Amino acid sequence: MLTLESIQAAKRKLAPYIYETPVIRLQGLDEVLGCNVYIKAENMQKTNSFKLRGALNKMLAMPIDQLQKGVVAASSGNHGKGVAYAAKLLNIHATIVLPDTAPIVKVEGIRALGAHVIQCKLAERHIVTERLSSEHGYSIIHPYDDFDIMAGQGTAGLEILAQLPEVDKIVVPIGGGGLISGIATAIKSLAPNVKVIGAEPAVISRYAKSLQANERLLLEEQQSLADALLTLQPGERNFPIVQKLVDEVVSVDEISLHNGMQTLLLDGKILAEPSSAIVIGAALQGILPTSKKENVCFLISGGNVGLNQLINL
């Protein structure tokens, strides 16, 4: 179960190890985004993404003898870096399974933390992970479909409420649904009037389509700039939470995704990865229900992006 109490417990457990990342007022973007703009800067988190919160909360909850056999995780990069960091902290072995297409900066960041990296086709990463688990006795650290993971991610929601009590709306990137499940649970428990909105790539709108169909649809693989949001199906444990608590999920086209990153960097002066700038892209695309006086907090989930990815901005 995911509860407010489990998220509050995660906050206490994680406190010595993670940063309370800043909420930053970006007045220069108010006009172009049509609201009072704030960001929750998880691109400034240790490992440069929110994923450390969930990975570490999960691993701190596991029995030590199980941990010592090692862990394995399928990831587009950020979850893998979180698991690698947590494994280094706990002095255990970690293997991270990445798609061939993962940005170099993510692959190198994980290797630098001492984890073993295996790359395979995007569609095969969960199969490879399962095989490694059964062959070597590694525990699988799932990127989103896990209550301890969601509780860890939800701690970012508790921080937003404490740092910006006057928040009206929170916009969150959505892939498998781990982050938004945690945040929506925290927010709706403590401040039910605050709206929680998910933003996913239009080319892989697994949540918008599944919510409409009222079941977890499995979409076909697609390419998107949002390399961290390529998940093809809502998580089993995440879907009902999103159904119940998230106010709306919007679909962001690739041009707006690109424009979001450009606007955030060149006008906002904040470097985020494309999968995070998607929330800014949603506002630029005009699909967010916002109004001029609203305090909107855009969750900038990660900043693992290489200079090579900026050249085409």
Add this chain to the structure above:
Amino acid sequence: MLTLESIQAAKRKLAPYIYETPVIRLQGLDEVLGCNVYIKAENMQKTNSFKLRGALNKMLAMPIDQLQKGVVAASSGNHGKGVAYAAKLLNIHATIVLPDTAPIVKVEGIRALGAHVIQCKLAERHIVTERLSSEHGYSIIHPYDDFDIMAGQGTAGLEILAQLPEVDKIVVPIGGGGLISGIATAIKSLAPNVKVIGAEPAVISRYAKSLQANERLLLEEQQSLADALLTLQPGERNFPIVQKLVDEVVSVDEISLHNGMQTLLLDGKILAEPSSAIVIGAALQGILPTSKKENVCFLISGGNVGLNQLINL
């Protein structure tokens, strides 16, 4: 005269027109910079630099009939953008004299505000400005050697003290000396124990050398990545203020300047221009007197930098 009262008056006058830019905690840089890292994000100011503070304070203090004849300013870019913005606000004509070598992003930013741009050799910009002034009756808005300009820039210092009362040290880029004169006057009046340190390019260390010689030396023209800090001589009104109030001026080499910008962008996730990242470069070079528990506020003076300038990072 530059006094605390003149800076406080500037703060009241400027309040409706400028942003109170955020002070941001960048914990991820603590280890590499050797202190508790905060930035004052003037790269997020309107016009993307602190220069608007001084230019607008100056122009708001001028008689309306004088303003209506137009203004002219020599600038490396940021002061010109500040003057152009203020002129647009006041609905008057502005001509900005820029060196041939000014970054394209600065030239275009000024033109976009409706100002007339003239480019000439770096060494000739003040002569060209004088000529335009006498030919057309334009008032010269000096970039630093002016008490109203300094009072405007000093408002950033008042904000830092209010936003971060526990600050121990403030590190400020130094060119002609307008910004640091204003900040040091504000800080030393209200919190004399807070240290104020200037950072200038080692290739044009006009302040370090002049302070040692006890007179305003005129240096030879040099190239530096810090395109906004190419001034060859301390300002006449600025030098005695810096002599009296600034604790130390450090000289940052070109490699550290480059490293400062790279570290701030890739690790700190903040986009600043090279002349602003010089303060981070100073810490990386190991020439700042800092210690682990100190709260150091790095003044990030501007963010007018094009993508074309990032490619070689």
